[in-house]
Amino acid sequence: MDKNELNEEEMQLWYMWKNTFKKIMDRVVKEMSEKTGLSEEGDFGVLVRLVDLGNGELRQQELVESMEWTKSRLSHHLTRMEQRGLVLRKPLDTGNGVQVIITSSGKSAVDASRPIYAKAVHKHFLDQLTDQDIELITKLAERVDKMS
Amino acid sequence: MDKNELNEEEMQLWYMWKNTFKKIMDRVVKEMSEKTGLSEEGDFGVLVRLVDLGNGELRQQELVESMEWTKSRLSHHLTRMEQRGLVLRKPLDTGNGVQVIITSSGKSAVDASRPIYAKAVHKHFLDQLTDQDIELITKLAERVDKMS
Numbered sequence: 001m002d003k004n005e006l007n008e009e010e011m012q013l014w015y016m017w018k019n020t021f022k023k024i025m026d027r028v029v030k031e032m033s034e035k036t037g038l039s040e041e042g043d044f045g046v047l048v049r050l051v052d053l054g055n056g057e058l059r060q061q062e063l064v065e066s067m068e069w070t071k072s073r074l075s076h077h078l079t080r081m082e083q084r085g086l087v088l089r090k091p092l093d094t095g096n097g098v099q100v101i102i103t104s105s106g107k108s109a110v111d112a113s114r115p116i117y118a119k120a121v122h123k124h125f126l127d128q129l130t131d132q133d134i135e136l137i138t139k140l141a142e143r144v145d146k147m148s
Numbered sequence: 149m150d151k152n153e154l155n156e157e158e159m160q161l162w163y164m165w166k167n168t169f170k171k172i173m174d175r176v177v178k179e180m181s182e183k184t185g186l187s188e189e190g191d192f193g194v195l196v197r198l199v200d201l202g203n204g205e206l207r208q209q210e211l212v213e214s215m216e217w218t219k220s221r222l223s224h225h226l227t228r229m230e231q232r233g234l235v236l237r238k239p240l241d242t243g244n245g246v247q248v249i250i251t252s253s254g255k256s257a258v259d260a261s262r263p264i265y266a267k268a269v270h271k272h273f274l275d276q277l278t279d280q281d282i283e284l285i286t287k288l289a290e291r292v293d294k295m296s
Contacts, residue, residue: 003266003267003270003271004262004263004266004267005262005263005266006265006266006269006270010269010270010274013274013277013282013285013286014269014273014274016285016286016289017273017285017289018173019289020285020288020289020292021169022216023292023293024292025166027295068170114152114153115152115153117154118151118152118153118154119151119152121154121158121162122151122154122158123151124295125162125165126158126161126162128288128291128292128295129161129288132280132284133284133288134161136278136280136281136284137161137164137165137168138161138164140168140276140277140281141164141165141167141168143276144168144171144172144276145171147175147272147276
């Protein structure tokens, strides 16, 4: 097997895999944004973390680590969420870092969105999987983790 | 099973799957950009399509369809690629649409990048798959396609 080339079959598998991921994500994201007005990764991801990991608030640095976004991408995103009234930001008393706090309208948005998100993930992802798929996804994740 | 909720196991599977995809893509993209200076999806994707589908040139609309990008995203990206000397754009004689043409330096870049891309896809994706995984990816792609 020549590793400097991708034959037709290999290329097809790579594109198939990328397209399957993209299609499933697009469907979940579309359903979320149409029904809740929140983006899946950014808005919902931030709000859920604030509630579930921080009981309503987290340091910005903790969000960066949990979301695996760059500092600057998260910072820009939080500015927009602040403008929309979903979160507040306050400098920490220690003078070192920023606290991100969910507002009551952020809390309502995430509460209303959870069942919609769950339904979308069931419909577009979980319901598509066989038991064997679940086992293979788990094993592949382990192999890929070991590589890092 | 309550479809308005994601239990711990379901949530874990969803994140595991998203993270596996993200890790593999990040590794391929990083290797591409470090070793070739081209982005995987945008730069390399455009140049490969121009050569493989169009023998060096395609209508911008054909690129839009093949890449499944929005018109405006592709247009901005092509502007940057044009500035870097990788492609040229010319209005079509019919006055309707734009032709995108690979330059000789775009051609050199894609030729030099192909084996690097192939190696990265082998290392980070194909080499991680068992025969069972390949079957799963193929079947899942079929099921997901049918849903659309």
